[in-house]
Amino acid sequence: MSDLLQRLRVRGWRMTSQRRVVAEVLDGDHVHLTADEVHARATRRLPEISRATVYNTLGELVSLGEVIEVCTDGRAKRYDPNAHHPHQHLVCSTCGTIRDVHPVRSPLADLPAEERFGFTVSDVVVTYRGLCPSCV
Ligand SMILES: [Zn+2]
Ligand SMILES: [Zn+2]
Secondary structure, three states, rough: OOOOHHHHHHHHOOOOOHHHHHHHHHHHHHOOEEEHHHHHHHHHHOOOOOOOHHHHHHHHHOOOOOOEOOOOOOOOOOOEOOOOOOOOEEOOOOOOOOEEEOOOOOHHHHHOHHHHOOOOOOOOOOHHHEEOOOOO
């Protein structure tokens, strides 16, 4: 579990019913929802929740560092609650399914010093693309 709700409780995040629903929708493993998907799911639990509230709450969770934005090109930005365990993504080119994956060593280790051009590299994003078992 991503234990998002637990983390937010520990940091004393002001938990209104609307904010709680957004956090509940995002909690879990391999969760990578678009803002519209979060809104659709939140509406099932709390019909009056507005799109603006969902967007604002997502923005706040991202700035707190409890949710990360995942961009896979050509598709809408996704929100990922697995913010505290460094991971990369496996993306299905057909249906867009995304799984969290953990390479056996840091992708940074594969970039030799002479290829860094003096940069201090702080972050690496690797996307593994292919077809998921249902789309093969
Ligand atoms: Zn697929
Ligand atoms: Zn992820």
